Amino acid sequence: MSSSLFITIVVCLIVITVVVLATTRHTKVLKKRLIESERTRKRTRNSLDHLMRHSSDFLFKYNRAGEVISASPNVRRLLGFPLKEPVPIRNIVTNSPVNHQLYKHMRQVFETGRVRNEPYFIEIKDSWDNKHILEVFEVVNKNSEGYIKNVTGIARDVTDQYNAELELKQSENKQLTIIKALPDAIFTIDREIRYVDYTVQNEEELWFKPSHFIGKKVADVVPEPMGSIFTAYIEKVFETGELQRIEYSFRQKGQEQFYEGRIIKLDEQFVMVISRPITAQKQVEVELRKAAKAAESAAQAKSNFLATMSHEIRTPMNGVIGMTNLLAETELTEDQKEYVETIKASGETLLRIINDILDYSKIESGKLQVDESVLSLKKLVDDSASLIMYEAKRKNLAINTIFEEDTPEFVISDRGRLRQILLNLLSNAVKFTESGGVTVFVSSESQSDKSIILNFKVQDTGIGIPQDKLNFLFKEFSQADSSHTRKFGGTGLGLAIVKNLVKLLNGKVSVESQVGVGSEFSFTVVARMVNESNLRVIRSKAGEEENEDKKDWVISQDYPLKVLVAEDNTINSKLTSIFLERMGLSADFAISGEEVVSMCREANYDVVLMDVAMPGMDGYEATQVLKQAGSEAAPYIIGVSANAFKEDIKRALDLGMDDYLSKPIKFEELREKMIVAGQKKFPVVP
Template identity: 40%
Template sequence: MKEKNDKLVYQHFLDESFEDLYEHAPCGYFSSLPDGTIVKLNTTLAQWLGYHKTEILHQKRFQELLPIGGKIFYETHHAPLIRMQGSVNELSYDLVSKSGALLPVLINSSHVTDAEGKVVLYRSTLVNISDRKKYEAELLQAKKKAEQAAKTKAEFLSTVSHEIRTPMNAIIGVANLLQATDPSPRQLEYLRILKLSSENLLNLINDILDFNKIESGKISLEERPFNIRELLQHLIYNLLPKAEEKEITLTHEIDARLPSFLLGDPVKLIQVLTNLIGNAIKFTHTGSVTLRVQAIEVTSKDVVLEFKVSDTGIGIAADKIHKIFEEFSQADYEINLKYGGTGLGLAISKKLLALYNATLQVESELGKGSSFSFALKLPISDFQPESQQLVDLPHSHPGSLRGIKLLLAEDNSVNIFILSQYLKSWEVAFDVAEDGSEAIEKIRQHTYDLVLMDLQMPKLNGYDATRMVRNLPDEKFKKLPIIALSASSKFDLQQRLDYAGITDFIGKPFNPRDLYNKIALYSTATPQQAGNTSGSFSVETSILPPTDPSWHVNLNEFRKLTRHDTTQLTELIRLSIENFTSFQQNFKEALYTRDILLFEEVAHKSKMTLRSLEATRLSQLLDRATDLLQSGEQDTSMLAVASREISQEIDVIITELIAQIPDQPGNIS
């Protein structure tokens, strides 16, 4: 008898424990009927909401504890989902407490059925995520602050870069001009030191800017065809003078099995190899520097290449090797004092190779030299780009640009002087405008083959001046090549350049050869046409034949979808405008980075909307731009034109959609 009583007491104790656990658990619990009426809840949930249990039990449905958005979600997603699969997990809701405050929770629910399988009850568990939301808000705020700090740093570096590059343009430009004036041997030595110091300072600026772009995630890989052999030969040719100055040998050994054309990012590959070979030359006093490129594995689709730069230089001590890849640091303090530099070259190279999932390896022995190597797997391309016959060595062909007439829009007197000397030596006829307004007036009054447009000018800057030129009524102003001149980085300005309608870009300090080639490429009177100022421009101004549709969108399909209801039509138009705004930015980014996957993904997303709106012109532009990307188009001006035309067409569509938003609620006829 006593044993039976003990069992009853024990069972009663367990029941009380389970009940206490249910009532005061750290989670909220409730049970509800299929219509949402709450028939049981624990004390924890009641306290969270600020209600007495009797105010909720059999008095409120779960939906009544939700704000309007939560109610819609419950009816459209929560209820159908639990009916279909019997349970739902971790749905996020805000519950409305008695005081009106919102309580963020995660809900897990499952149904209970009777013997016939009919749902009779829902049981739900709630987790209070107020602290999580608070932490998320704090993290978001911290993220915004970090992003703002990074943006401020990037803007500061861009500004400082511009301010330093402007006087550097004058120093390097005048040094180049003085070399052509038959200086004495002593003057030549002074000029050599001046140019070397200026170029070192410019390299330092470029290293800091490159590192900042990588750190801020603004650099990504391109994939386009390039001739690997030609690329390596040009690299060695450009670095050979530095090696000859130090009387060391610079050689390269290229595996005969290398395919001619590969798919990849030649600019970043050259940047890495230039850093490695430049360092090797810098730290080698006698002996040689060698670049070896070996095909480790070759298939019909791709090739694995090993790049190795070896030297007979000063080498690196074993206990110092780990330091050379750190930002702003070198192997030791004495090396920094003796050789200078930012200590960023290897750090930048390592980060660029990381984009390819490649690792930079080093082998070195103090006093005996170093060897840096990395392996890349690159797809093989059968694409054969047409080579553009650009002219070389501008000073060796004085007068070869005779017959070209251009406008130089520049406000800096030193820059005007330097540019004028080169233009005169090439026998280019030119006028000068010292601000944007004067440039527009001269373009209206005279016929030019192209315009060199400084971006930072008083009264009216180069961007606004270019936009105003493009909006002039005569079609020739839309075709006029306008080349930007700026001490800022092209990467930082790309969107503004595209929006303004600028054809191409030359950075300051400029390379005379680059300037010469740009003028030859974009002018009507090329070296083969000297003296002839007639004919059409060599620049593509449109990626499609001109059309003049009376409308760009048709809302008939939208009206059918919304059954002529004004409110729903307005909402659909607003959603379409938001989507087009997003598409516009994505298309610009994809074309600038040559990211065909991103472009095709966004184009696919927009296809249904374009078909519904009968936006034929935009569809054709997207198809043409896709063809350009798939063909490996090398001409950046063509992609810039595509970006500009797509953006302009989207602007027109958005304008028409805004104009057709109904003014009054109700039905439309």
């Protein structure tokens, strides 16, 4: 073997060895890489599987036949069933309109090999028959020859978001429907105070055209000064966010049209103006104002009429009751005493009827007020009972008063109103009772250091009231039986007034009755308690009054008053003269305001009993003339009038009168007023 051949063989062996070694090494590297790639693939799959198990998204694949051929493991958790075997998509999806284009889309993907960049939506149902909206992204899977084997889909459950958006759209559609149904014109205005949108019904029927406003400023559309006012309101809404209301008007075809505008902030860029026509409402308001004015005029006319009637009736009643009281004090036969008592009782009854009518008028007009003072409960009840005693004696009825031990001796309340309530109830009890009697119970329902709830019951043994009539008792102008109006008389106002007076005194009234057995009317009032120091003073004065000689009426020795009586009614003048004579006083008389002024200028009178209503110059004018001079020698003026309204008394005092007496005049009241006047004119010098 030649050396060259040997070298060639050796070189070939070396090359082969190198190639074998290199191939072996490459095989090992390749094998290692394959093993690592497989490990990576497994890790990726495991990670993906782990991710999908805890995700609400899932993967699936479908083939050209429209079958789901595989899906990620979490499908079972999400839908309640696995997708290990081919399942036709039609078995999973619903008949919802959402799925109408699904099959067409699937065919196009396999035909064109293209999928959408954006997702599409399908609706499926799970094994529990619940429906889900899925958002799907797709990827096409092809083989090496470019043939589409299948499509991979990534599905996300967006049911909640879909339903929320659907509800929002439905709500927006409803709102839009409502807005379109409104008769109002609605405008959207931007930050530049320009019209950018509007909603109206039947624009062609409107005298203005909202479509012409778009792009224009409010100030260019709305005439001045309203344009500037509207602009200012809109700017305020942008600034504060608060709703603003504005009323405005336009003149159209010679007639003024009224509108109400409401400006609402939508966001930082827009406000909404809702313009509502209110012309009809304005016309109604005008008519209502006219009606209210007419009603006020009627109420004033009624008030004036009642005041006039009060004066006209009380003036002669002053003479009737006053003279009857004087007559009762003279020596009379038994028959004459009975006649006088009858006149007196009838006069008092007539006066109560007048007071009822006047009080009802005050209740209607809301002018009834509380006038509180310290009063003796026993004296109040006894005085009220004494006023109906004549009628009770005539029917041989007993009048009893019972006070519970816990009833206080004195309280603070409205003496006149309490007396009026009791008189109405006692009068009714006597009126509807033919035998037996009437009993008044007084007790304390509850009390504290400052207040007390008094309970009064007026119980009779009369004819009783049917149960079905009880609800009508406290209504105006009503009685339990219309026939009672003829048989028993009455205005039908008494109990209605009782109800309102009890309410005025923060109490309640109720009735229980049985036909043929009798009735019991109960009412409560809230009064104030009298403190202990005041009680001692009150008891002391009460003792002095009891020890006082009632016949010692003369006051002229202490108060030698020079008196002028201004009265145009001769009977009342005579009655006042008799009352003054009992006090040891004499008087001069005038029949007009002019005469009063003239006589006062000629002589210095200490007291003027000034009748308010006189011919020519009335008592008000005469008082102003006498008081204008401001002289210390001006007389002490006591207004005398049949007008018993509180506003009449206030007016008299405001115009300069020093005191006031309501007719019919009672001797005791006049004497008290004269003593006050005497103390003013002849003060005690220490």
